[in-house]
Amino acid sequence: MADDIHPSAHASTHMVSNQVPPLCGHNLYAGDQALQESLFFNGGHWSENDLQRYGEVCGRPEMIERGYAANEFKPIFESHDRIGNRIDLIRYHSSYHQLMQLALSEGLHSAPWAEPRSGANVARAAKYYLQTQLEAGHGCPVTMTFASIPSIQLNSEVAKQWVSKILNRGYDGSNRPYFEKSSLTIGMGMTEKQGGSDVQSNTTTAIPMGNGTYELLGHKWFMSAPMCDAFLILAQAPGGLSCFLVPRWRPDGSKNRLEIQRLKVKAGNVSNASSEVEMRGAMGWLLGEEGRGVNAIIKMVAITRFDCMVGSSGGQRQAVVQAIYHASIRKAFGQKLIDQPLMRNVLADLHLEVEGSIALTMRMARALDQEDQEHEQMLLRLGAAVGKYWICKRSPHHAYEAMECLGGNGVIENFITARLYRDAPINAIWEGSGNIQVLDVLRAITKTPVVVNHWLDELSGSIGLNAHYDKAIDALKKEFADLDQFEYRARTIVDRMALTMQAHLLLQLGNEAVSDAFIQSRLESKGIHSTGSLPKNIDIETLLKRGDPLSI
Incomplete structure (x- = not known):
């Protein structure tokens, strides 16, 4: 008699569909073109x-x-x-x-x-x-x-x-x-x-x-x-x-x-x-x-700041990996998220941030390798603080935007984006928060003015490659020359130092789609650049492909 009893057709309340399976079994290095190019460019x-x-x-x-x-x-x-x-x-x-x-x-x-x-x-x-x-x-x-x-x-x-x-x-x-x-x-x-x-x-x-x-x-x-x-x-x-x-x-x-x-x-x-x-x-x-306790730990401070750059760059990359992977599978309003113009703009912009972060981080790694050279030593003296300030400070909002790409799932603890968001502010605060890094940059500039010459010498390597970049370098030189309320304006100065250095390195790496998108959105744009506001003529497809963890 019991064999004749079957569950009601209404007992099953739903079927799992249009959900994205966990991303695993992929090669984190093989799918990361930005990392590969920076590795080769900097001697690794x-x-x-x-x-x-x-x-x-x-x-x-x-x-x-x-x-x-x-x-x-x-x-x-x-x-x-x-x-x-x-x-x-x-x-x-x-x-x-x-x-x-x-x-x-x-x-x-x-x-x-x-x-x-x-x-x-x-x-x-x-x-x-x-x-x-x-x-x-x-x-x-x-x-x-x-x-x-x-x-x-x-x-x-x-x-x-x-x-x-x-x-x-x-x-x-x-x-x-x-x-x-x-x-x-x-x-x-x-x-x-x-x-x-x-x-x-x-x-x-x-x-x-x-x-x-x-x-x-x-x-x-x-x-x-x-x-x-x-x-x-x-x-x-x-x-x-x-x-x-x-x-x-x-x-x-x-x-x-x-x-x-x-x-x-x-x-x-x-x-x-x-x-x-x-x-x-x-x-x-x-x-x-x-x-001489501070002197005893000064090298340690530079290294820990550098590792904050590495960690935050890695966090940004993982956030993009999750966002692009999710968008390539999840459908809404009749098409995949990654095929929808507004989402494409957001995803490409998130990846563009990683391009700049990894380029700056790996350049400072090269400076660590070549500290016996005065130029590299001076570059690291500013770059450890500039990079730590900029990359780590950009990461919390970057993690949030990536988390939002997953919708409600993004804030659930067994999706990694929630953890990335919680972890993102730590590097920005550890080893000296934003103001500490900026004040250290100013201290280096006032105590050892020659560091500015080395910074500008590095940036000069890309002058003539892009008119908007050249204009940004001229603006940075004016900021350095204007000593009025120097500390009050310090964040503006360091922002420009970070952005122009990232732009320079992306120009040197030679992918025009990446450097052009970065310069147009970060250097040429008027006012504050919000995620997903890339200009119309950006090569979105190239950026999305470079960000895709499975695009090998």
């Missing part, structure tokens, strides 16, 4: 085969899933063990550790130091750009570890113990002393609640103990990745603000007095733990000289 051509391999790795479904899991299962803080011992332990999901293992095994924390060669920073930036598209949060300790080397090398005795283990292509996330490990990661704690970016106002003190170590007392308002093996920390020594390496474990195997107060609850970057920390007599080693 020798890494092409490795990037082809790694682009496939980063497109695998299991790798993409790790990015989701690392954000869904956030870090958990345990101050004490079950019998009351202070442990200051952060527990991460296994996916976070797997992403860290991937990054460090690929040398994203070490390759240019361990294997220096022409184009090493360019190749590393390209690979890191692919890695950040999986998930952004774990990039924080990767970047800090990479950037720590110049500071740690200021103390030769410390460097002997630490550098080889920092450069090792391994990952050890276990909670044990540094001398028991073969690979180490480095974090940093600079920010205090009363000063923020004004590190000279830091109140943490460092007392010399007479045996080559210092005892640190104070509080840090932000210390990211607190399970790293040691941290670069600024504190006031008798000789002034100084830089120290503070390990989580003391050389005798006891726990250092670096006590986590709480984890920050952040809008984005949630896979990465950020903490408040008390130092109650924490042991540290001086890096460099007393009173």
Whole structure:
């Protein structure tokens, strides 16, 4: 009798149709023409085969899933063990550790130091750009570890113990002393609640103990990745603000007095733990000289700012990848979204932003590779701050526009666009927010005026290729020459510096459709350029093809 009973035809309420399946199984490098061209242009051509391999790795479904899991299962803080011992332990999901293992095994924390060669920073930036598209949060300790080397090398005795283990292509996330490990990661704690970016106002003190170590007392308002093996920390020594390496474990195997107060609850970057920390007599080693703490970390600051450019460029690229892929399948009003003129304008414009971002980022990677040359050194002195300011600041709105292309799905957490949007402001704020970057540009210009000559010399390479570009360069020169209310006008000046440098690099890369669209929409346009307002005569088809992750 039961065999005669069948479900009602009305029991099924809907069929899933016109929905876009997840994008996976694609090669992130092979589908990215802008990255490929910038890689070759800036001297990283020798890494092409490795990037082809790694682009496939980063497109695998299991790798993409790790990015989701690392954000869904956030870090958990345990101050004490079950019998009351202070442990200051952060527990991460296994996916976070797997992403860290991937990054460090690929040398994203070490390759240019361990294997220096022409184009090493360019190749590393390209690979890191692919890695950040999986998930952004774990990039924080990767970047800090990479950037720590110049500071740690200021103390030769410390460097002997630490550098080889920092450069090792391994990952050890276990909670044990540094001398028991073969690979180490480095974090940093600079920010205090009363000063923020004004590190000279830091109140943490460092007392010399007479045996080559210092005892640190104070509080840090932000210390990211607190399970790293040691941290670069600024504190006031008798000789002034100084830089120290503070390990989580003391050389005798006891726990250092670096006590986590709480984890920050952040809008984005949630896979990465950020903490408040008390130092109650924490042991540290001086890096460099007393009173020269800023000098000790200045190279680290340039590198971390550069990695912010890499990460934000990668975030922009992934946002475009998702928007174009979705629009190529989803239908509305009788046709695919990508075939509708207004959506085509938006998508092409979103991709055009990535063209400029990756061109500027990879040019600064070349400057890192060639810092022994005065021109490259001066270019990086301005470019690290200009690029960090512009690319990172453009990313939040860029992520929002890409998210909107997916409609309601775009704001749902199991679509990556929601995470991209939450993560986008982090790089704009970390390592100095917009005003800090702009003020640093002005400081460099007033302290070392020759940097402007080098910036303009670089831009001069494209003069005569486009009349609108030439006009923009003339306008920038006038801005530099006008010292009236220089600080008040600073954002306008740095905006123009970023846009003209991006335009120059796109002209040099030689794709006329890209450079023409960029110059018309960014340099020639009147007023504020809103996304999706490209002029009528732009080669939309070329831009969409270059942005399409499956257009190989």
